[in-house]
Every structure is written in structure tokens, then in C-alpha cells.
Amino acid sequence: MQKIKVTDDIEFAYQDSGAPLNKADYPTIVFIHGHTYHSGAFAKMLASAAAGGYRLILPNRRLYPGSTPYTADEIKAMDASNAPExxxxxxxxxxxxxxxxxxKIIQQLGxxxxxxxxxxxxxxxMNSLVGAIEAVDAETKARVTEHVKGLIWWDPPATGHGFDDPxxxxxxxxxxxxxxxEQRAQAFVSWVTQYYPHPDLEKKDCYKLIYKLDDPIKRPTFTDVPFEEILKMVDFSAGPTADNHVADFYFQPAHRILREKAFFNSKIRExxxxxxxxxxxxxxxxxxxIWGVWKLQEESEKTGLPIAFKAMPGVNHFGMYDEPQLVLSTIQSCA
Structure with a gap:
């Protein structure tokens, strides 16, 4: 795990697959992890990136191992007592x-x-990052927009973008x-790691989506993986500290503001x-x-601001573990 300072007080820990051998010109992918599962969950992608001609960089977000935690004031600023704006x-x-x-990564690694x-x-x-392009200094903005060729949202949950339930x-x-x-956390893990054979996705009918399965159609991700291996992928303290705030329903109006800014604000697009x-x-x-993807497609069509959508057949929410090569190639095709 390496570290890089972005301010006097804040640093990020990150994993780096390194530059591919004998290849001076190569694409780099920087990916931001989700709730609980940090950069360690992407180990299979990290191991195969260089051989595939890519460089993969995986920061741990703040709250997660090696990176600077949030301050008490930062946590308070995101709690339910505040206005959505x-x-x-x-x-x-x-x-x-x-x-x-x-x-910093662009500069340090060339x-x-x-x-x-x-x-x-x-x-x-990602919505916050994309929208923040107007908040950074001119030199940072110029470097980032020169070198970043693709912005990618992988498996966007509807609630995390301010969309109402279907x-x-x-x-x-x-x-x-x-x-x-006391059983909900384990029930959530069982639910989120399964495979859902949603029929007729092209019809975009929410009544045909599969919401839960009593009998898995395929072994869920991480079945029979030793707990000591799981511990290399997760941090259970981050949720109660602040990530649960971000995933909570009260956060949805703020997510709606940030989604519209990131995707559909013409100034940000420019x-x-x-x-x-x-x-x-x-x-x-x-x-x-799936519902979040459909809603983003709907908004893209209404606004005329383009978003490319790429489906990965047969892949569940943990493609980085079960289908790392397919995920890598799909992500790279977006640049």
C-alpha cells in the first residue's frame, strides 16, 4: 500500500498494479470502491491488469485502511440535521x-x-468528483481534463443517485x-452477492425485475471464501462512522443535486x-x-447529453471477483 498527500492534512492510501512491462504507452484505470468493500476486493483485477496492458490504481477512500479519516466536523456536516443543499x-x-x-497521481507517475x-x-x-472540477485551481483542472479520457460509473445504485424506488x-x-x-447486515450480504436472472431487460419493466431469491440460481460471490480472506477486502467500521449516512434515504435529495450537476449540467460537461x-x-x-441505470438512460435521452451504457452479461454486483477480465476489458472500452 502506497500513500499520497493531497493537502497538508489529508492523504490517500492506494494500491498500484504498476506499469505494464515493455510498454511505454499504456492506459491507466483509477477506480473508487464502494461501501465496506475497499480496494482489497479488487485484488484479482489488480493481479491481471499489467498482463492485460493496463495500469490499475485503487485508492482507499477516507475512513478506509491507510487513508485519513473524516474529522468530526465533516461527519456532522453530512448528518440528517442539515439541509440537502x-x-x-x-x-x-x-x-x-x-x-x-x-x-497528484497523474503528476507523480507521469x-x-x-x-x-x-x-x-x-x-x-464519482458524482462529487466530476462536479468538483469547477472547484479546483486552474492548473489542476487543466491537467486533469487533459489526461482523463473516460469517466465511468459501474453498478450505480438508484438510491445513491437520488432516484425514488420503482x-x-x-x-x-x-x-x-x-x-x-441484528440479522439485517448478514441478510444484506446474502442478497447483494447473489445472481439475479432478470428477464426481458430490454423492456425496462420494473415489474419483471427480480427483487429477492429464496433459492440462488448460482453460487453467490465469496461462497466458501475463508473469513480471513474476506477480512482483506472489507472494513466494517466505515459504515457506522459515516458511509451509512451516504447510503441512507435522507441523503437522497443531496444525491439528486450532485447527480444532476455531474451528468446533466452543461457547464460541467464542457x-x-x-x-x-x-x-x-x-x-x-x-x-x-438496474433501476438506477434505466433512470439515467431516461434522463440522458430527455436532456440530449450523451452517456454510453455497457451491459456485462452474466455478471452480478461483484464482477471484480468473479469476472475480473470481462470487467477490465469493459471498463477500458469506455475510454
Missing amino acids: DIATAFSKQGEYLLLFID LESVSVGGWSLGTSF PTGGWIPLYDESIAP AWHSSTFSVVYGEQTTYNI
């Missing part, structure tokens, strides 16, 4: 720090062609009051002039991600 402003600052990380993306809850941080009401075990509170905007997703991921 104020929460959005506070959360945008975290995107600004990630943008500074991108800039990177030329970079794709920047986020997975799961990391897609919410008319069906949806179902997420964390909020199911029929499940004992600032990222050389970058493509892409959404990639597994076709067998959870319903709330």
Missing part, C-alpha cells in the same frame, strides 16, 4: 479531495491516458423491519471536454442498480 456541499468536498488525488471510475457507492463519490416499492434487507435488526461519460453494469446485479 448543505449536505451536497459537504459531500462535494470529498469529491474535490479525490480529484486532487487524481491530479500518466498520459487515464480513466476514472467508481463502483457501487463509489459512483456517488413503483413496485423495491426491497432491500437493510430496511426490512420483518428482519431482526469542463470535462475530452472525457466520455459511461455507465457499465452487470445484467445479473441487484434490481436497484
